[in-house]
Amino acid sequence: MRLQLYTVVTLALMAVLGFSCFDNGWGRRYQDKKPSAFVPIYGIDSSLRTIASASPQPTVAAGKIYTLGNRLYQVENSKGIHIIDYQDVNHPVKLAFISIPGCSEVTVRNNVILTNNLNDLVSIDISDLNKAKLIGRVPKAFNRYFFEQTVVARPAPSNVYYVCPDPWQGEVIGWKVEKNVEGAYCKTN
Amino acid sequence: MKIILPGRLLLLMIILAVIASCSKDGNSEAAPDTANNGAGGSLARYTIVGDYLYLVDDYNLDVYDCHDLANPVRKSSQQIGFGIETIYPFRDKLFIGSSNGMYVYSLEDPTAPKLEGSVTHVRACDPVVANDSAAYVTLRNFGTTCGGSENVLNVYDVKNVQNPRLVRTVTMKSPGGLGIHRSALYVCEGQNGLTVFDISKGYEPVEIRTLKGKDYQDVIPYNGLLICHLSDGICFYDLSDPLHPVEYGTVKN
Incomplete structure (x- = not known):
């Protein structure tokens, strides 16, 4: 496949x-070779696989939603999930934020959030909202993430050429500058 | 020229997406609204039906057995098309939206969804929701990721799911996420508002009103509430009268 x-x-x-x-x-x-261009460094960033509870956070990039019982779960795009209690629907309250790098989806069953941490499918036990616990991980179950990454990952300097990230080589954990680079078709703003 | 070549292509392929919400219509409401069953929006790529998680990436529909939530086990994976965007469960079926069509899968065997019918349409973004007789699909051309040419709500007759039939096309401004509750259909149009249709008259949706003042992205009708995903948070409406949503609270920063 x-x-x-x-x-x-x-x-x-x-x-x-x-x-x-x-x-x-x-x-x-x-x-076409560029005399100098940025080249992605691929690898595994373990800090991006750390999942933890946090205090309620501001909503900045509001993502997808899921509801169960009196709770509403809303993705903060690429950052995690807001947990909101709406028992009093006139005064919904943010209860907690679960930090999940690269998160874009959300479903919930029996106090377990099923979502994506980057391109892994993860199960997160939220029985104790203050101590969200990763209880399951299926690596590479959601490869769509890589496509998004190729759009998002780019070197910091403006107006520079870089090699467009190859989604199948893994995560971009950094950039290096090389000479006489082929394939540096991408350019930052 | 700040074009990112492969990125641009990938953008096209990515096409921001959609889900499956267990929007309830009158009949389906009895079963799902228990403590164990949640609901997602129409823009979702993950959905849970029973003890199974269904997820779509750009090409595939994957099924995970989640009887043990700590240990989801992949039961099947099938390539179903190109530019898959959303998944929406209704009864024993999955409605899947892609950038060029809608697919209906049977969940008779929950571990191996089987294609029952499909219909193609112009290239566009397309969340889908359904009830027993109709499927509603929005196509939009705004933004840069969809490649669409129309802004419409399409109504398909799905009484015969082997052969979904386009029966009505309604021109809209910027239709996106959508949801059904009883005789009402809610269509999010971003900053153009949330448009409410009466769908009690067969396949002829009648526009009733448009709620304004927020940037509506998606909705979940759930337990008599309309939960709206806004670009900056969420808000709630009472659906005691489905055609006249009444605003409750909002959660932003």
């Missing part, structure tokens, strides 16, 4: 690269 996906993605990438190259022509663009 992974191979099929990879093939589809690769073909699609090639198609888009092709379209983008009308100004330069195919061949020239593919051989």
